[in-house]
Amino acid sequence: MSNLNLVHNDSQYPGSHEDYYTQLSERIANHTARIAVIGQGYVGLPLAAEFCHAGFRVTGIDIDKERVRTLNRGVSLTPDVSDTTLLALRTAGYYEASWDFSVLKSSDVILICVPTPLRKSKDPDISYVLATVEQVVKHLCPGQLIILESTTYPGTTEELLLPMFEARAYVAGEDVFVAFSPERIDPGNKQFTVKDIPKITGGVTPACTRLAALFYRQIVSKVVEVSSPRVAELAKLYENVFRSVNIALANEFSLMCRQLGVSSREVIDAAASKPFGFMPFYPGPGIGGHCIPIDPAYLAWKMKFSNYQARFIPLAEEINQSMPGHVVDLVSEALNARKRCLNGANVLAIGVAYKRGVGDIRESPALQIMDSLMKLGVNISYSDPHVAKIVLGGKDFSSVEVDATVIKATDCVLILTDHQEFDYQAMLVHASLIVDTRGATRALTGGNAQIISL
Ligand SMILES: NC(=O)c1ccc[n+]([C@@H]2O[C@H](COP(=O)([O-])OP(=O)(O)OC[C@H]3O[C@@H](n4cnc5c(N)ncnc54)[C@H](O)[C@@H]3O)[C@@H](O)[C@H]2O)c1
Incomplete structure (x- = not known):
């Protein structure tokens, strides 16, 4: 894994905008690009493993030192990467975990997969993303591709990340490439894993989108290029609002069926026999995890700045809760x-x-x-x-x-x-x-x- 220690320098990236783009494209296409994945949880670890499988050398960065030690022993902490797989990737020299952010200097592509929870006030807690981007900026080198994967409110990439890079006199699409690509995995789902789920990519410029798309094509068969990071951010939120609202509908439907003495599941299964225009959702004890109870609030919060009060989102939340x-x-x-x-x-x-x-x-x-x-x-x-x-x-x-x-x-x-x-x-x-x-x-x-x- 000696090449993980290389540092970008002028001889490696000789200068003009086209050079940065062309050289990074080549390094991605021939799998010599070095990758850093920040955040080694449910999202970051399977993603890192997938790029290792494709032949890339990946450093998984996490601030949790115990997690880093555990991963380096070949013990996985998510259901989507087995201990056997992780140990094999470690032994073959493709994967290494670290808490040392200086490795970012020697990385060509940096993926950010840190938590985006809610504060007690139900406002987005973007502090993990901010802390991570501060580290990225500290170690930023010309010719790098930085992609945010954490679920977040529309505008995060362009309003929050981009100005931090620009403050260091970097120009997106010229000497640094910036994009948003939401992670859409369903931990524990064996049928659809990282490589089976199309990647949506929205770059700050067309060159950023193209590079990000090329990068993900190395591990997934379908990449959906969209016109901006904002579209990609919203696509992820819409997916999870869709789930939250439909689960709420199934939950309320089960309350109504109970009053009527009918099994809601029997009704839903009968309705699902329609071969078009219907997708079954089922009632349950409530919603959990790091996505459905949280992500819709990111959109509702953002809309308040446009004096728009979302209606489906809080209603679904009320029913589900x-x-x-x-x-x-x-x-x-x-x-x-x-x-x-x-x-x-x-x-x-x-x-x-x-x-x-x-x-x-x-x-x-x-x-x-x-x-x-x-x-x-x-x-x-x-x-x-x-x-x-x-x-x-x-x-x-x-x-x-x-x-x-x-x-x-x-x-x-x-x-x-x-x-x-x-x-x-x-x-x-x-x-x-x-x-x-x-x-x-x-x-x-x-x-x-x-x-x-x-
Ligand atoms: N879990 C899911 O099913 C899922 C699916 C799709 C998208 N997402 C989104 O992906 C993002 C990550 O979610 P997750 O479930 O992987 O979270 P997680 O808590 O499992 O993992 C996040 C990791 O980031 C680390 N971390 C926190 N701050 C850090 C920092 N400043 N620098 C480096 N590492 C840091 C934590 O120690 C942790 O190991 C969130 O935005 C989430 O909404 C999650």
């Missing part, structure tokens, strides 16, 4: 019907991750539901093959193994995340009451359990 409370009500009503109260009841939560197949508990509605039940006096326990421990209300909880004895000792089995590792048939056989928020037991028969479904 009411779902954890609705699940608590379902458990309470089901126990009440058995002359049991919540106080003192044993409830086993099945799954705490925000979705199937991952160990990510960020914004997970399961935590909110368990916390509410605990405050109402429930003896809560949980099982999740992907989440060994959680802290709830200042108390430590460890995942329990689910077997017949554990199920029989519980007053209510509460299915919150439908991981495939669980034996739902055994739950049907051994439980007396199941509240199923994911439709995990829908296709099953047998057993004596009473099932309450969303």
Whole structure:
């Protein structure tokens, strides 16, 4: 990995704008370009691994030193890159993690994949992106391509990043190339991984777009070039607003179906038989993760500067955020019907991750539901093959193994995340009451359990 230590210098990049463009294009096309991916989480690590697979040498930069040490031992921290794969890439010299930003000096392409959460006030917290770009600017060299991948509000690339480069007298499209390309992965999804998902690229200038597109074509078969970073930023937000609104619609629909004594899932499946013009979304206990509960607020926040009050976004948020409370009500009503109260009841939560197949508990509605039940006096326990421990209300909880004895000792089995590792048939056989928020037991028969479904 000796070439990771090279530093840009005049002999490497001899000067004119065309030279910068041509030389970087060549280095990308012949896979000798050195890549730095800043942020080695759910997004940055799989992306880094994909470029390594294509034959590029990649440094994954992260401020979390423990994460860097772990990655350098070949231990992956995301479901999309196995330990075996990471170790192989390490051993072959394609991948290295580091907390030393000076490696940026020797990088041709810099990708930014750091968190973009919300502040308590629900305004965008862009501080991670800012801190990262400050490091990039500090080590900026002529001829580099910098691409922001973090989900963010429209205008971030041109209003926030670009002026920071221009303040150092760099001209985008001439001696530095700047673009936005949203990451669209779905962690844990084996069918669509980084290489299967088209990349949208919007550069600050046409040359920036072309270079970014050429870069991503090395790992994906389809690149969608758009006219500006703003279009690319908005495309990502629109995708996630679309999901949030449609999930909210399914959630509200399930509340209406409950009043009418009908299974919302049966209705949605029947509607989904239409071969055009319909896409099924299903109700659930609420929304979680680092995207759907957060990204729409980035767009709504930005629109306030144009005196425009978004309407679908807050309505969807309101409905989706009411779902954890609705699940608590379902458990309470089901126990009440058995002359049991919540106080003192044993409830086993099945799954705490925000979705199937991952160990990510960020914004997970399961935590909110368990916390509410605990405050109402429930003896809560949980099982999740992907989440060994959680802290709830200042108390430590460890995942329990689910077997017949554990199920029989519980007053209510509460299915919150439908991981495939669980034996739902055994739950049907051994439980007396199941509240199923994911439709995990829908296709099953047998057993004596009473099932309450969303
Ligand atoms: N998780 C997803 O499913 C997903 C999908 C598509 C897009 N995104 C977007 O991608 C971005 C990253 O999300 P993620 O899920 O990978 O987050 P993550 O928390 O899993 O990873 C982010 C990493 O960045 C590191 N980091 C923070 N500040 C840093 C800094 N200044 N310099 C270097 N490293 C720093 C953190 O230590 C962490 O390891 C977000 O904008 C998110 O909205 C996430």
